[in-house]
Amino acid sequence: MSIIIDRRKNTSGKSxxxxxxxxKRIEGQIKxxxxxxxxxxxxxDSKNGGAVRIPVKGLKEPAFRHDPATGNKNTVRPGxxxxxxxxxxxxxxxxxxxxxxxxxxxxxxxxxxxxxxILSRDEFLRYFFDDLELPNLVKEFMESTVDYKNRxxxxxxxSVPSRLNIKTSYQQALGRKIALQGVFEQKLKELEAALAxxxxxxxxxxxxxEIELTKRQLETIPFFExxxxxxxxxxxxxxxxxxxxMFCIMDVSGSMGFHEKDIxxxxxxxxYLFLTKQYEKVELVFIRHHTEAKEVNEEEFFxxxxxxxxxxxxxxxxxxxxxxxxxxxNQWNIYCCQASDGDVWSxxxxxxxxxxxxxxxxxxxxxxxxxxxxxxxxxSSLWKAYQKLQDEDKFSMRNIFEVNQIWPVFQGLFRKRxxxx
Amino acid sequence: xxxxxxxxKMFCAPNWNxxxxxxxxxxxxxxxxxxxxxKVYPNQIEIVTSEQMLDAYSxxxxxxxxxxxxxxxxxxxxxxxxxxxxxGLSYEMVINSxxxxxxxxxxxxxxxxxxxxxxxxxxxxxxxxxxxFFKEWTSAESIIDYMVFARNFILKCEDEYGHEEVENIxxxxxxxxxxxxxxxxxxxxxxxxxxxxxxxxxxxxRRENYNELWRTLPKDNEINFESSAGNFPEEPEExxxxxxxxxxxxxxxxxxxIIRIVRKVAQYFYPQGMTKVMNEGYATFMHYHIVNKMxxxxxxxxxxxxxxxxxxxxxxxQPPYNSKYFxxxxxxTLGFNIFMDIKRICQNPTKEDKAWMPHLIGQNxxxxxxxxxxxxxxxxxxxxxxxxxxxxxxxxxxxxxxxxEKEYIIQAIHDENGYRKIREMLSEQYTRTSYVPDIQIEKVxxxxxxxxxxxxxxxxxxxxHQDEAQSTIEYLHYLWEFPVTLYSKNKLGVIxxxxxxx
Numbered sequence: 051m052s053i054i055i056d057r058r059k060n061t062s063g064k065s066x067x068x069x070x071x072x073x074k075r076i077e078g079q080i081k082x083x084x085x086x087x088x089x090x091x092x093x094x095d096s097k098n099g100g101a102v103r104i105p106v107k108g109l110k111e112p113a114f115r116h117d118p119a120t121g122n123k124n125t126v127r128p129g130x131x132x133x134x135x136x137x138x139x140x141x142x143x144x145x146x147x148x149x150x151x152x153x154x155x156x157x158x159x160x161x162x163x164x165x166x167x168i169l170s171r172d173e174f175l176r177y178f179f180d181d182l183e184l185p186n187l188v189k190e191f192m193e194s195t196v197d198y199k200n201r202x203x204x205x206x207x208x209s210v211p212s213r214l215n216i217k218t219s220y221q222q223a224l225g226r227k228i229a230l231q232g233v234f235e236q237k238l239k240e241l242e243a244a245l246a247x248x249x250x251x252x253x254x255x256x257x258x259x260e261i262e263l264t265k266r267q268l269e270t271i272p273f274f275e276x277x278x279x280x281x282x283x284x285x286x287x288x289x290x291x292x293x294x295x296m297f298c299i300m301d302v303s304g305s306m307g308f309h310e311k312d313i314x315x316x317x318x319x320x321x322y323l324f325l326t327k328q329y330e331k332v333e334l335v336f337i338r339h340h341t342e343a344k345e346v347n348e349e350e351f352f353x354x355x356x357x358x359x360x361x362x363x364x365x366x367x368x369x370x371x372x373x374x375x376x377x378x379x380n381q382w383n384i385y386c387c388q389a390s391d392g393d394v395w396s397x398x399x400x401x402x403x404x405x406x407x408x409x410x411x412x413x414x415x416x417x418x419x420x421x422x423x424x425x426x427x428x429x430s431s432l433w434k435a436y437q438k439l440q441d442e443d444k445f446s447m448r449n450i451f452e453v454n455q456i457w458p459v460f461q462g463l464f465r466k467r468x469x470x471x
Numbered sequence: 472x473x474x475x476x477x478x479x480k481m482f483c484a485p486n487w488n489x490x491x492x493x494x495x496x497x498x499x500x501x502x503x504x505x506x507x508x509x510k511v512y513p514n515q516i517e518i519v520t521s522e523q524m525l526d527a528y529s530x531x532x533x534x535x536x537x538x539x540x541x542x543x544x545x546x547x548x549x550x551x552x553x554x555x556x557x558x559g560l561s562y563e564m565v566i567n568s569x570x571x572x573x574x575x576x577x578x579x580x581x582x583x584x585x586x587x588x589x590x591x592x593x594x595x596x597x598x599x600x601x602x603x604f605f606k607e608w609t610s611a612e613s614i615i616d617y618m619v620f621a622r623n624f625i626l627k628c629e630d631e632y633g634h635e636e637v638e639n640i641x642x643x644x645x646x647x648x649x650x651x652x653x654x655x656x657x658x659x660x661x662x663x664x665x666x667x668x669x670x671x672x673x674x675x676x677r678r679e680n681y682n683e684l685w686r687t688l689p690k691d692n693e694i695n696f697e698s699s700a701g702n703f704p705e706e707p708e709e710x711x712x713x714x715x716x717x718x719x720x721x722x723x724x725x726x727x728x729i730i731r732i733v734r735k736v737a738q739y740f741y742p743q744g745m746t747k748v749m750n751e752g753y754a755t756f757m758h759y760h761i762v763n764k765m766x767x768x769x770x771x772x773x774x775x776x777x778x779x780x781x782x783x784x785x786x787x788x789q790p791p792y793n794s795k796y797f798x799x800x801x802x803x804t805l806g807f808n809i810f811m812d813i814k815r816i817c818q819n820p821t822k823e824d825k826a827w828m829p830h831l832i833g834q835n836x837x838x839x840x841x842x843x844x845x846x847x848x849x850x851x852x853x854x855x856x857x858x859x860x861x862x863x864x865x866x867x868x869x870x871x872x873x874x875x876e877k878e879y880i881i882q883a884i885h886d887e888n889g890y891r892k893i894r895e896m897l898s899e900q901y902t903r904t905s906y907v908p909d910i911q912i913e914k915v916x917x918x919x920x921x922x923x924x925x926x927x928x929x930x931x932x933x934x935x936h937q938d939e940a941q942s943t944i945e946y947l948h949y950l951w952e953f954p955v956t957l958y959s960k961n962k963l964g965v966i967x968x969x970x971x972x973x
Contacts, residue, residue, distance in 0.1 A: 052496045052514035052592070053570065054489060057523060058577055064526040064535075065546040071638070072543030109544060112942035113646050114908045114927070114935060121933030122873045126897040128800060129791020130868035130884050138878040139870075165551050 073167070079106045080167070080177050105166045200284040209281030222278040227271050234268040294329040294383040294416075296322060297369050300351065301390035303340040303360040310423045313453060314389035315352050317421055320460050321387050329383065335372060339365035341395075345372065361395045362432060363402040370410050384415040392422045392430025400435035407436070412444050420447040421459065475769060482765075483772045487581040492516060495585045496592060502764050503593040507757065507837060511596040512571040512611065516588065519574045524560045525549050527574055531740070532566050535618050537625040537732065539641050565591040567599040567743070569611040582778040585771075589761040594754025601845045602749070604742040607657050614739055616663035621732040628725050640726050643946035644712060644733035649907045651712030651734040652741045661735060673724070707911040707926070712737070714912050715950050720921055722952060730950065745848045745903060752806010753844050759783060759807070789865065808861045809852070813840050816858065827858055827890075849901040857897060859890045869896045874932055908935060910957070921953035922973075929961045940970050948972040 073080070083104045133139075169177070205218055238261060245257045298318045300311070325332045336351035337343055340358040343365035369386065377384060394400045411418060422433055429437075439445045448459045478498065481491045496514060503509035519527070529546035530536045552558035562583055565573040573591040575584060599605050610617075629637045644651070708714045715722070716730040743750070762779055765771050771779075789804040790796040816824045817836035825832055831839055843856060868884040869892065882896065883889030899905055909928045916922040925947075927935060940957065948955045954973030958966045 052493075052500070052516060054492050054496070055515065055517045056489075057517045057519045057574075060523070063522075065529050065543060067538050068529070068540060068543030069546055070543065071538065071540035071634075072547060075540045075544075109540075110939075110942070111541065111645065112939040112946070113649060114910055114943050115939055116906070116908060116933045117936040120874055121929075122871070122931045123933070124869050124871050124882055124896045124899070126800070126867050126869045126893055126900055127792040128789050128865045128867055129793070129797075130866040131791065131793070133868055133881045133884055135881055135884055135886070135888060137881040139881070140878050141872075165548050167547050168551060168554070 073169075073173070075109060076106050076167070077177075080104050080169075104169060198286045198288055201287050203283045203285040205280040206283040207280065209283070213281040213284075215280050215282050218280040219274070219278050222280060223274050226275070226278060227273075230271050231268060234264055234271075238264050238268070293331040293333070293381055294325050294385060295333045295335060295377050296325055297335045297337060297372075297384070297386040298351065299337045299339070299365050299369065299386065299388040299390075301340070301360055301362070301393075302338045303358055303393065305360070305391050305393050306423075310389075310391055311352060313423050313450065313456065314421070316453065316456050317389060317460070318387060320456065321385065321419070324460075325385060335369075337365050337368055337372075339368075343368040359395050360390075360393050361399050362390065363399050363406060366403060366406040366411060370406070370414075373414060386411065386415055386418040388418070388420045390420075390422060390432060391424045392432045394431050397431050397435075400431040403432060404435040404438060407445070408439060408442070412439075412442060416444065418445050420445070422447070422449045423451060424449070425451040479770050479772065482581060482585055482770055483775050484581060487579075487584050491581060492518075492584060492588070495588045498765060498770060499585070499589045499593050499761050502761050502768075503589075503597070503757070506764055507593075507760060508841065509593055509597040509757070510600055511593060512569040512600050514592040514596060515570040515572045516592060517572060517574050518577050520577055521553070521560055524564065524574060524576055525553060527564050528560075532564055533618050534566070534572065534615060535622055536736075537618075537622045537641075538629075539645075540638065541641075541645060563587040563591045565595045565599075566614075567605060567609060567611050567739075568614050569600075571596040571599060571611075572615075580778070582775050583782060585765075585775075586758055586762060586779060586782060590754045590758035593761060594757035595750060597757065598746075598750050598753050598844060601841075602742070602746060602848075603846055604746060604848050608742050609739050610660040610662075613661045613663060617661045617666065617735065620663035620666050621736070624728060624732065628729065632725065637729070639949065640729050641733065643949045644730055646943045646946040647711050647950075648733060648737045650910060651710060651730075651737040653710055653713070653738065654741075654903075658735075658738050661739075670728070677724075702914050703917055704912060704914070707913055709909070709911045710734075711910070711912060711925075711947070715947075718915070719951050720953065722950070726950075742848070745850075745901075748802040748806040748809075748849045748901065749844065749847065749852050750806070751803045752808075752810050753840075755783075755786065755803050755807040756810040756840070791866075805861075805865070808864065809856050809858075810840055810843070812858050812861050813843060813856060815860075821860075823859055828856075850898045853901060854894060854898040857894045859885075862890055862893055867893050867897070869893055904930065908933075921951075923947075923951055923953065923955050925955070925957040927957060927959040927968075929959055929967060932961075934959055934968060935970075937968070937970075940968075941972075944970045944972045 083106070205215060241257055241261045241264065245254060245261065248254045248257060296318075300306070300314050300318075302311075306314075322332065322334065334348065336346050336348055338346055338351055339360070339362065341361050345368065373384060394403075407418065420436055422430065424430070433447070433449070436445075436447050440447070450456060450459050478494045481487070481494055484491075496516065500511075500514075503511065525546060527534075528549050529542045536542060549558065553560065560576060562579055563573055563575050565571065571592065573587075573595075575587050575591075579587060599611060605611070625637060625641075704714070704718075712730050712734045716727045716734065719727070762771070762776075762783075766776055787801070787804045787807055789801045790798075813831060814836040816828050816831045817834050817839055820828075820832045843852065847855060862885045866885055868889070869882040871880040871882045873880070883892035885893070909930065910925055911928075913924045913926045915924070944955055944957055955971070957970040959968035959970075961967055
């Protein structure tokens with residue numbers, strides 16, 4: 051009789067392990083493909099949890115094979131519609147050595163098949179951020195640990211009575227009693243044996259006395275002694291803050307076109323992705339500004355158009371205000387990313403920005419990145435103002451104009467800066 | 472009668488359930504046994520999802536296998552093709568094991584399920600159980616256990632010697648897998664239990680004979696081959712993996728064991744590669760007959776038969792050579808046509824048949840079909856049974872591609888002149904040497920270098936693919952651990968190419 055088994059409920063995924071082995075094998079190729087993927091639309095999808103396709107070339111699995119270009123072969127084919135024996139058909143170009151195309155062209159068998167690997171979002175991000183080491187951020191991260199938690203850590207012999215662990219103490223006591231009892235009982239046995247054999251009355255009396263003494267000792271083993279007591283031990287472990295807030299500040303004045311906004315958006319997305327990798331909870335605050343600053347939602351932030359001149363300082367003030375209102379307790383790791391084309395209303399405004407960042411923003415946040423999107427050779431006023439902050443550990447700035455520059459710049463911004471140090 | 476009505480209702484409903492499958496299995500099994508004298512292994516029918524089918528694809532059909540990136544690569548490629556819609560999954564997959572495991576896709580219709588059960592659980596199953604090649608070269612009883620053993624062994628090696636080392640060995644073995652098959656000697660039957668005991672014994676022997684003194688002997692004496700005089704090996708050896716496993720001078724035991732595992736797997740799959748046409752042809756022939764018999768007996772209605780004929784004929788579709796769907800001869804079609812032709816010749820021979828297939832005339836067709844199924848493999852089967860009628864029906868013709876010629880030359884077509892030639896050429900096309908180069912170990916230099924000499928016998932002027940041959944030689948060198956030389960020799964024994972490592 052046959053057996054019928056419904057396997058559908060079994061987990062599929064026998065191949066997961068082998069797939070991992072394969073991914074490891076093509077790790078180099080995947081990493082190489084990342085910048086390309088970065089500069090395509092895909093990044094927005096990956097934020098939403100979609101899969102990422104990465105084209106890779108097949109790995110060679112060599113074996114002894116015939117070179118298809120050599121030798122004499124007969125092949126039987128079906129569906130003859132026009133040939134008779136002895137017919138000659140010209141070989142396609144490149145085959146048979148007539149055309150001088152070189153050897154590579156007539157080896158269709160040896161070309162590597164290209165195919166794409168589908169990576170899950172998590173896998174993608176892992177490769178994505180693999181190279182980025184952020185020591186100064188990590189340092190900040192540790193400094194920002196503000197909360198402590200008591201964690202059980204075994205037992206100790208001395209502590210306050212409220213932490214007495216009765217079970218363990220009793221075990222200790224029990225052990226001690228058994229050990230001591232054993233000694234006395236052994237002694238008692240020997241004495242009794244000696245007594246049974248002893249004939250001399252005086253010595254008998256002596257032995258009896260000793261037995262009496264031993265018996266009393268046996269009875270008086272204390273139930274608990276200080277020695278037995280065990281207390282629960284606790285140690286204080288720092289609790290890292292697991293939430294982060296990311297401020298996105300963007301200039302939406304008339305001078306920021308679609309292209310500039312697109313680049314900013316990608317940059318913000320990237321930073322967001324990075325933070326979601328580091329922190330459990332990431333909140334976003336969008337601040338847009340032209341002549342005045344306003345907190346908006348994401349939709350409005352990127353999509354609605356506004357024009358007018360540019361004053362930057364109010365947005366930084368607004369950010370400071372929001373931090374004070376909502377993110378003031380030490381639970382938050384604060385990041386700020388500002389994107390602008392560098393135009394400001396006046397040098398005075400630029401100077402104010404510099405001051406605000408230096409005195410008010412930087413002390414209270416983990417990191418601030420400024421990207422300027424323009425292809426001007428000359429430096430903008432804001433750029434010049436921020437340049438004075440270059441030495442600050444928590445501050446980085448870069449200039450980009452093309453979409454495909456984003457990834458290298460991002461890497462540059464966050465790369466271990468104190469390599470030399 | 473009542474039962475038949477119930478079954479009929481089940482088979483003709485679009486949706487199936489557990490009872491439907493049981494019924495289909497019962498009926499097909501009865502018909503197979505009573506009407507077509509099929510002897511089969513017990514069946515184990517498993518219903519799987521498409522993802523599980525993809526898993527099965529990449530493990531080449533085995534329910535379990537040792538871990539290796541190659542399987543992961545196949546999985547990724549299949550998954551990518553499947554999700555892009557470039558590749559459909561087959562309705563079933565069947566494993567040469569006892570009990571005979573077959574995977575059936577969950578989204579098959581009832582008709583497909585019946586077809587697939589007749590095809591795999593009767594047709595293929597009978598083929599595995601009765602074809603001489605499978606009976607003598609594989610051990611259906613123990614393959615599953617053996618693979619579990621292999622998997623555990625390799626996992627253990629990974630723990631003990633590191634992933635990389637194990638991966639390197641497996642890579643090297645896979646490169647030589649086609650050359651790890653005994654073609655003439657019948658391999659011993661496998662048994663996981665025995666395998667484990669053999670390993671234990673081996674380490675016991677080693678432990679008992681361990682002597683610290685041996686380690687102080689000079690290195691050279693470590694290799695002590697039994698045949699000291701003249702050539703070693705005495706006869707050229709074509710099973711490269713076997714030779715290395717047994718004779719590599721300094722290879723540690725666990726590596727030898729891994730070579731053995733890959734060798735055993737290659738051996739297990741050897742008959743499948745050599746009987747594609749027959750195996751698929753026979754299974755198709757059987758499902759066709761079984762389903763028609765079920766129809767005659769009244770289990771199926773016309774609607775079922777229409778769907779069946781549709782699926783059956785799509786399986787048998789053979790695009791002509793100039794179609795954009797053409798991808799070689801369809802083994803289902805070729806095999807099915809030949810088996811149907813055997814039946815026809817037994818029943819209604821023409822004058823031509825009497826001249827070509829005298830041994831079939833007037834015989835019982837079922838006996839002849841089963842005889843052919845049991846005693847041949849693709850190349851001999853084609854040589855024996857490919858009749859002019861099938862050549863004509865399929866309009867077979869042969870194209871010659873000669874290195875020195877600037878044009879292809881049509882060698883033979885489906886006419887009086889060509890039948891014999893086409894039969895021989897097609898048979899040759901399915902001979903193993905036409906796709907696996909003939910490479911043998913000639914000798915080992917025992918005195919000095921331990922260099923191993925291999926020779927490739929060039930047939931029909933087909934030389935080795937140079938880059939691949941060089942990489943493969945490097946793998947061979949990795950396993951052998953001493954220098955390796957491969958000569959490609961032509962018919963006259965003149966060396967045309969030379970590959971070296973070390």
